[in-house]
Amino acid sequence: MPQWLERELEERRLNRLDLLIWPVGLAVATLWALPFVWMVSTSFKFPADVMTQDIEWLPSRVTFDNYIKVFEYPVVRWGINSLIQATLATFFCVLFGAMAGYALARMHFPGRNLLFVIFLASLMIPVEVSVIPLLLAFVKVGWASSYQALILPAIGNVFSVYIFRQFFLTFPAELEDAAKMDGAGPFNLFFRIALPLARAPAIAASVIIFTLNWNSFLWPLLVTFDESMKTLPVGVAAFTPVVGTRTQIEGYSVAMAAVTILSIPSLLLFCFLQRYFIQGISQGSIKQ
Amino acid sequence: MSAAAHSVDDARGRTPREIDKAGYVLVAFFAIPFFLFNIMPVLFGFYVAFTRWSIVGSPKWEGLRNFTRAFNDQWVAVAFKNILLYGLIIVPCVTVLGLLFALFVNKRYPLSGLARTLFFAPTVVSATVIGLVWVWLLDTQFGLVNHYLSFFGIDNIPWLTSTRWSLVGVSIASVWWDLGLAFVLFLAALQDIPGEINDAAIVDGANRWQRFRYVILPHLRPVISMVVTLQLISTLRIFSQVYVMTNGGPASSSSSPIHYIYSMAIVRNLFGYASAIAILLFALILAITFAQRFLLKERV
Numbered sequence: 277m278p279q280w281l282e283r284e285l286e287e288r289r290l291n292r293l294d295l296l297i298w299p300v301g302l303a304v305a306t307l308w309a310l311p312f313v314w315m316v317s318t319s320f321k322f323p324a325d326v327m328t329q330d331i332e333w334l335p336s337r338v339t340f341d342n343y344i345k346v347f348e349y350p351v352v353r354w355g356i357n358s359l360i361q362a363t364l365a366t367f368f369c370v371l372f373g374a375m376a377g378y379a380l381a382r383m384h385f386p387g388r389n390l391l392f393v394i395f396l397a398s399l400m401i402p403v404e405v406s407v408i409p410l411l412l413a414f415v416k417v418g419w420a421s422s423y424q425a426l427i428l429p430a431i432g433n434v435f436s437v438y439i440f441r442q443f444f445l446t447f448p449a450e451l452e453d454a455a456k457m458d459g460a461g462p463f464n465l466f467f468r469i470a471l472p473l474a475r476a477p478a479i480a481a482s483v484i485i486f487t488l489n490w491n492s493f494l495w496p497l498l499v500t501f502d503e504s505m506k507t508l509p510v511g512v513a514a515f516t517p518v519v520g521t522r523t524q525i526e527g528y529s530v531a532m533a534a535v536t537i538l539s540i541p542s543l544l545l546f547c548f549l550q551r552y553f554i555q556g557i558s559q560g561s562i563k564q
Numbered sequence: 565m566s567a568a569a570h571s572v573d574d575a576r577g578r579t580p581r582e583i584d585k586a587g588y589v590l591v592a593f594f595a596i597p598f599f600l601f602n603i604m605p606v607l608f609g610f611y612v613a614f615t616r617w618s619i620v621g622s623p624k625w626e627g628l629r630n631f632t633r634a635f636n637d638q639w640v641a642v643a644f645k646n647i648l649l650y651g652l653i654i655v656p657c658v659t660v661l662g663l664l665f666a667l668f669v670n671k672r673y674p675l676s677g678l679a680r681t682l683f684f685a686p687t688v689v690s691a692t693v694i695g696l697v698w699v700w701l702l703d704t705q706f707g708l709v710n711h712y713l714s715f716f717g718i719d720n721i722p723w724l725t726s727t728r729w730s731l732v733g734v735s736i737a738s739v740w741w742d743l744g745l746a747f748v749l750f751l752a753a754l755q756d757i758p759g760e761i762n763d764a765a766i767v768d769g770a771n772r773w774q775r776f777r778y779v780i781l782p783h784l785r786p787v788i789s790m791v792v793t794l795q796l797i798s799t800l801r802i803f804s805q806v807y808v809m810t811n812g813g814p815a816s817s818s819s820s821p822i823h824y825i826y827s828m829a830i831v832r833n834l835f836g837y838a839s840a841i842a843i844l845l846f847a848l849i850l851a852i853t854f855a856q857r858f859l860l861k862e863r864v
Contacts, residue, residue, distance in 0.1 A: 432598030
């Protein structure tokens with residue numbers, strides 16, 4: 277082993293075995309990303325170059341036709357539905373979660389602990405238990421296939437309350453006391469002092485809950501009866517060869533174009549705000 | 565979830581003071597939609613499960629008939645057997661791979677930040693993306709997986725179109741999708757281990773394996789238990805990728821309870837029956853949650 281390498285290893289406190297582990301680990305990480313590469317690569321291929329035994333990681337001829345074909349389906353409408361659903365549900369969930377988390381952490385009122393225990397205990401109930409009765413209720417009220425139906429059940433996500441409560445438990449009391457001296461009421465205190473300082477948990481909760489909502493599948497699948505109210509994941513799911521017939525007609529290139537479009541928002545959000553994702557998730561579950 | 569116990573009274577020993585009535589208002593905005601749309605439906609579901617209920621017409625009380633029917637329904641048995649198989653494949657894979665990946669990233673080699681991004685990325689995309697990408701990768705004739713397996717002399721495997729392989733095919737996609745969460749939880753736990761402990765072990769002459777076995781692993785035990793439970797519960801609820809990749813087929817070989825509930829409700833309009841099966845699944849999940857609590861307590 278050359279001297280400089282030994283010195284380098286010494287400095288990083290690594291030994292010879294690490295020299296093997298490092299490239300193997302990176303190779304596995306690359307392998308892990310290959311399905312995405314293959315997805316994007318396929319989406320730019322001519323249908324004739326897709327169903328073939330020749331594996332071309334980089335397409336030799338590139339076409340945008342698949343993307344144009346995707347837009348022959350109501351994907352714009354589905355995208356708008358998804359955006360409305362995910363944005364509004366996330367906004368209300370995070371705002372109301374911050375309010376509840378603040379009250380549970382900083383305010384004193386009978387029933388406070390009971391409420392928090394109920395919130396936490398509800399995590400043991402799988403959402404799937406409630407979707408069928410919820411669907412019956414929404415049909416009865418005449419709200420099936422509506423934005424209300426897509427948004428309302430997504431507001432009560434306890435994760436949001438939990439993450440804000442954790443944050444406000446360690447919030448410096450001096451700030452509150454100073455504001456109280458100035459005669460600020462409890463709502464002023466929350467909206468003017470506490471909320472603006474809760475940027476970190478707000479971003480963490482927002483990105484995680486937005487991603488959950490953007491990807492939510494079972495409920496939108498159940499509650500949207502007409503094509504025009506579908507969300508993007510549910511609409512695009514019809515490109516699968518088993519449920520829909522679109523892949524049989526269009527081939528995988530169009531399906532891959534559709535899922536590339538669908539994955540862009542969540543992947544972008546993740547790439548830029550990765551820190552918040554990872555912090556939020558580990559805080560949200562480990563310290564339980 | 566034991567946070568509830570810790571926080572019972574802030575441990576701040578405040579003197580009793582007047583009640584913040586504003587607290588109720590602040591909580592109400594969250595609590596009202598939560599109770600209306602997340603708790604009430606569960607209670608309502610217990611009622612629905614005892615009725616015959618289709619989307620038109622009024623419900624009819626049926627007592628325990630939906631439950632006795634579920635116990636005699638061979639497809640319910642198949643669905644529950646399938647999730648046990650899913651669990652047997654997915655849970656160990658996610659736990660072991662997630663831990664290995666976390667150990668790797670935690671070493672802070674050059675580029676390990678990139679590796680962290682790549683390992684977690686699949687978790688943030690929708691089931692539709694996972695499902696469709698893997699349907700294409702696992703395509704029998706032209707799929708990438710079979711193409712590379714053929715280099716090892718393995719004949720084309722009908723991953724998603726045969727009763728023998730469909731469950732395995734869906735599991736592969738699920739591991740790719742689910743691993744990120746386990747990975748992140750392990751990584752956070754590893755970063756919580758004080759560096760000095762590891763250094764002390766090195767000074768004492770412990771080798772890599774001994775350090776893992778006697779320093780790191782005991783520290784990770786609660787996280788491993790949590791990851792196994794979370795992953796087991798999420799696997800018991802497996803649905804979206806099944807729906808997209810195989811729609812439960814062929815011949816229900818990859819179906820799951822939620823998939824069966826979905827088809828009973830939406831395809832056959834048997835809402836009471838679907839609710840009854842949902843309650844059975846709920847009971848199974850609760851039993852596992854409590855069993856894990858119990859086992860964890862025993863050990864500590």
